[in-house]
Amino acid sequence: MKSGSNLEKVILSGNPAVTAELGPPMSADPHEVIKKANILKGFCDAANITDCQTAVVRISSIAAAALAYREGLEPVMQMTCRDRNRIAIQADLLGAAALGLKNCLCLAGDHQKFSAAGRLKGHPGAKNVYDVDTCQLVGILKKMRDEGLQEGGDPLEAAPKFFVGASWTPMGDPIDFRPVNLLKKVNAGADFIQTQGIYDIELFRSQMEKIRNMGLHERTAILGGIIVPKSAMMLKYMDSSVAGVSVPKALIDRMNKAKAAAGDDKKKMRELQEAEGLKLTVELIHQILETPGVKGVHIQAIEWETAIEGIVKAAGLYPRPTFTE
Amino acid sequence: MIVGSQKSIDEIWNMVKDFKKVLVFGCNTCVAISHAGGGKEAETIATLLRMRASQEGKSMEVDHTDVMRHCEPEYFEPVMDELKKYDLILSTACGVGVNFLSQRIGKIPVYPGVNTSFYGAVEAPGQFVELCAGCGNCILHLTGGICPVARCSKTLMNGPCGGTNKGKCEIGPEVDCAWYLIVERMKELGTLDKLAEIQPVRNWSTSRDGGPRRVSLEHIRAYEEGEARKSETAGGNK
Known part of the structure; x- marks a missing residue:
């Protein structure tokens, strides 16, 4: 065992792993994190704690992960390369390990320009760091854990033992290069992979076939990503604007049909679309888990953590495995 | 320029x-x-x-x-x-x-x-484009002549990230994804397999991060100093 994390244990046990996501608030109040942690606890093996996603300032991933951990929810601390250089990254990794955190997902991070989207002012004038990139960050975590060395070569008295993850966008373009992209992350030392949201199962399966031919599914645990859809509008937006996400027309049509069934009733329109979104999610979970080489699912119910319990139960993934020790 | x-x-x-x-x-x-x-x-x-x-x-x-x-x-x-x-x-x-x-x-x-x-070039009359960041450690031979330091919004050495959308960068549809261009160029050159190698953590000290920089050409400095000494001696003999 590399880290002894619950997520690692589930993956080693051969059960399909389930991860969820917890977005920290723009607030110094811990209660939101505590509340969400208790909503998710028991329905996933670990939950990603986002690291200022869309470059918006929120409770830091490490602090929120520590809060979630205290509540009994195993966190996957996210670590982006956007805001910290290798000195800050490694210092934070030591701190995170000292607080008991055992999973870390390495990410490039959304560009700071994202922060000014919608109603937020954000910090589009911020200076970004990118001292290291995702592949290199994965390598740093592996070197710290397995060799007990900092990136610069100095020894660590106690090495941080992280289960090291990275993201992968299987359907991003250039699509024929995406398997190489994964190969590099695996070669760098990624123990697990969480993918960008998958709606186009056929395309995902053709990418997974390439991954199996490269033998990568045996060297890392691939968890297929699902972004729980709430409305036809959200699906259309993701199809047109979210990098690496394509949504088949049939899924958008299904959601439109659910919407149309509500007539002019706005409340019903929302309810029917959400219900269809949950149904669709469960179907996607099954299709992803039936894809050879996949070891689990990463379910992102963005600002809709309460949906996870129902989804996991409906998908037949409850109760989650537990381990004594 | x-x-x-x-x-x-x-x-x-x-x-x-x-x-x-x-x-x-x-x-x-x-x-x-x-x-x-x-x-x-x-x-x-x-x-x-x-x-x-x-x-x-x-x-x-x-x-x-x-x-x-x-x-x-x-x-x-x-x-x-x-x-x-x-x-x-x-x-x-x-x-x-x-x-x-x-x-x-x-x-x-x-x-x-x-x-x-x-540092850029004239892409079209009245249109200039950034192509080099003056980082002091050129790797263009590894990236098909397309610079990820100057042209990738995240200066990624092992791109692309997940933000590539139809060949454009996540920061905007008017910005080309440098890594999309790199992959396409390496395909054209028949050297795509080179991109499978992990580029290691970079030493940024050759860039601005190492403090103000200076290039000193020893042979030219030695010649100039020699000439200066000669003229001093000539002046002393006057």
């Missing part, structure tokens, strides 16, 4: 309005190509400042001149006496020119009339 863009006349006016004798000093190399700070632009700025001064009822003398290059002393030495007649030099050279002249002109302030943008 260095690409610059002219500061707005309002910003320039706010810098210069309290001076009596202003020289707009153009540079006819890089910033002239980007139509920001050559002799022609210096003349236009001087005219606009004179008009502004008269509108605002300020008594101000504004002249203009230009030289070929502001980054080598021999180009501006011949006009140095002329420059010293003014109480402000508004340089329309790049930041290099402003720094370099400031160190040599004594008590006269040198202000910037241009924002120095980047």
Whole structure:
């Protein structure tokens, strides 16, 4: 065992792993994190704690992960390369390990320009760091854990033992290069992979076939990503604007049909679309888990953590495995 | 070349309005190509400042001149006496020119009339594009001649990230994804397999992160110092 994390244990046990996501608030109040942690606890093996996603300032991933951990929810601390250089990254990794955190997902991070989207002012004038990139960050975590060395070569008295993850966008373009992209992350030392949201199962399966031919599914645990859809509008937006996400027309049509069934009733329109979104999610979970080489699912119910319990139960993934020790 | 863009006349006016004798000093190399700070632009700025001064009822003398290059002393030495007649030099050279002249002109302030943008090329008339970041450690042989330091929004060494959307960068549909271009170019060159190698953590000390940089050519320095010694000895014999 590399880290002894619950997520690692589930993956080693051969059960399909389930991860969820917890977005920290723009607030110094811990209660939101505590509340969400208790909503998710028991329905996933670990939950990603986002690291200022869309470059918006929120409770830091490490602090929120520590809060979630205290509540009994195993966190996957996210670590982006956007805001910290290798000195800050490694210092934070030591701190995170000292607080008991055992999973870390390495990410490039959304560009700071994202922060000014919608109603937020954000910090589009911020200076970004990118001292290291995702592949290199994965390598740093592996070197710290397995060799007990900092990136610069100095020894660590106690090495941080992280289960090291990275993201992968299987359907991003250039699509024929995406398997190489994964190969590099695996070669760098990624123990697990969480993918960008998958709606186009056929395309995902053709990418997974390439991954199996490269033998990568045996060297890392691939968890297929699902972004729980709430409305036809959200699906259309993701199809047109979210990098690496394509949504088949049939899924958008299904959601439109659910919407149309509500007539002019706005409340019903929302309810029917959400219900269809949950149904669709469960179907996607099954299709992803039936894809050879996949070891689990990463379910992102963005600002809709309460949906996870129902989804996991409906998908037949409850109760989650537990381990004594 | 260095690409610059002219500061707005309002910003320039706010810098210069309290001076009596202003020289707009153009540079006819890089910033002239980007139509920001050559002799022609210096003349236009001087005219606009004179008009502004008269509108605002300020008594101000504004002249203009230009030289070929502001980054080598021999180009501006011949006009140095002329420059010293003014109480402000508004340089329309790049930041290099402003720094370099400031160190040599004594008590006269040198202000910037241009924002120095980047190292770039003329993509089309009137359109300039950043292609190099001057990082001091070139890896273009590994990336198909396309620089990820200058052209990837995240300076990724092992791209692309998940933000590539139809060949464009996540920061906007008008920005090409450098790593999309790199992959396509490496395919064209038949060297795509090279991209499977992980580029290790970089030593950024050759870049600005290592502090101000200097390049010193030892053989030329040795020759110059030898010549200087010779002339000193010759002077001593007189």
